[in-house]
Amino acid sequence: MWLLAIKSMLADRGKLLTSLLGVSFAVVLVNLQGGLLVGLLKKASLLIDHSQADIWVGHRHMSNVDMGDFIPERWVDRIRSVDGVERADSYLIAGSMAAMRDGRSELVVVIGCDPASLLGNAWVMEEGDPEAIRHPDGVLVDVHAVETLGGCKVGDTLELNGHRAVVVGLTRGIVGFTNNPYIFTTLERSRRYVQGVPPGHCSYFLVKAQPNANIPELCTRLRDRVTELDVHEKATYSWICKHFWLTRTGVGMSFGLATFLGLLVGLAVTAETLYASVSERIKEFATLKAMGADDGYVARFLVTQALGTAFLGSIFGLAGAIVFGQSISNPAAPVMLTWWVGGISVILIVIVCLIAAWLPYQRIRRIDPAGVLRS
């Protein structure tokens, strides 16, 4: 029966095309919205996810990696003394102003790491070497921020908080949630490039655990040692930062609403098409009921068609999302199409199509098979 239901669905090409357009549109929209949200949230914790640190230690209630408060740097010694810590380095992340030759200025985020360990430094380069930050006045900027920073290239100089900075390398795709350019340099130099950092202060302590150390237990020991600070495992702090943008801003609501509207469009189009298809076939369905088709048979027939529409629509929608997503994705607004977003979109569209089949099913249930004789 299911094969005949699918054959019947495929043969009605006009209606099939309409419902596939609706379902594919919904799948594309869900994937693009979901992919964009995943991409943006990934940016929210980019520095954490790519740091070689196992544990992040910072001020109380730290919730956003780009907006850290300052903590006394001398406390790093307390952390280094804890059993299981291989290395702990100070780390600075703070906003500053970059002045360009044409007189414009741009808000940037300066990131200062320990020049010896390079914990928290840039990890992917378009041009140059990450270790080049050790060069005098050396900074790394992202290739996608070059235009924002006046078209600078390797060897050019920038002015950060009134101090000279030399571009010694270009990172690739390291762009934060707010899209303000990240500028990587050494910890000592970063304090010059940022205004208002109290002397002897930094934003975080990045902790590298000894091999085979139990990270949760190490976190507990660190909390006991530096009670004035928050201590989080890398993954935990990564999630906290994502959660910050998701809940403290309209990002989650905005993307959720767009996704919901996409599903609603898919539901409306599929339901309308299936209903119209059934309405045109009332006599045929009445005949089936007269011949002994029970409600279960009719339901299976419609569910098969609904699932067929969902299956085909998902294939076209996922293909469309990949093509469209790749063409619009960029470091400022990355579209990260993940298998689980794709999976969720397919599950949602299957639910939508099953809901869409419910209305025509109710219509057929109410058909009086004797009516086919009276007509």
Added chain:
Amino acid sequence: MTNLAPAVAAWDVTKSFGTGASRTPILRGVGLTVARGETVFLVGPSGSGKSTLLSILGCLLSPDSGTVQVLGHDVSKFSPESLTNFRRERLGFIFQSFNLFPTLSALDNVRLAMTLRGIGLRTARARAIELLDQVGLGRRARLRPAQLSTGECQRVAIARALVNDPTVIFADEPTASLDAENGQIVLGLLTTLVQLRNAALIVVTHDHRIFPYADRIVQLTDGRIAHDPSQSAFELSI
């Protein structure tokens, strides 16, 4: 005992439609018996209750009063689900406008009827092709209704009605959409196939040209049996 029972037997069947003052009696105490293997035509003017009687005998409608037995079963005692099962297993239907799925081929329309009984598509295919061969459409089995003539569509409908080997077949104006020649061909084919299966055939028709195919012609007028060769004038007058 049910093996010996007539295909259809109805006693004192009444049926009305509407409520209150607009309630209109359609059948007023109809009695009818159709033996197995017999072909009976129900004739009469429009509004005489032919189609309503066919619906009641075909277990599609319930009478307001009276008794209907189909193949020895008192169908009034069946639940709606049992009636559906009974129709699926024992009865066949042919309609005036064929009611074939336009998006399915002739072969698939016949196979669809078999899937109602849970028969697999491969098994159904062989049986459907056999039936379509018998109605002369073996070579046109892959065509859709829109690609077939009206006579061919009705032959597909006949194959669909017979594919589950029903014991009683109900046909509502099966030649009304066909020209004279096709009407004769289709009815000849239908009665032949029905006789081969020793099934009973009950046909509602206005078409005088096909009367020769009937074993018995029962006339309804104003919701009553006006003429039934199997009943005496005395019985009809009661």
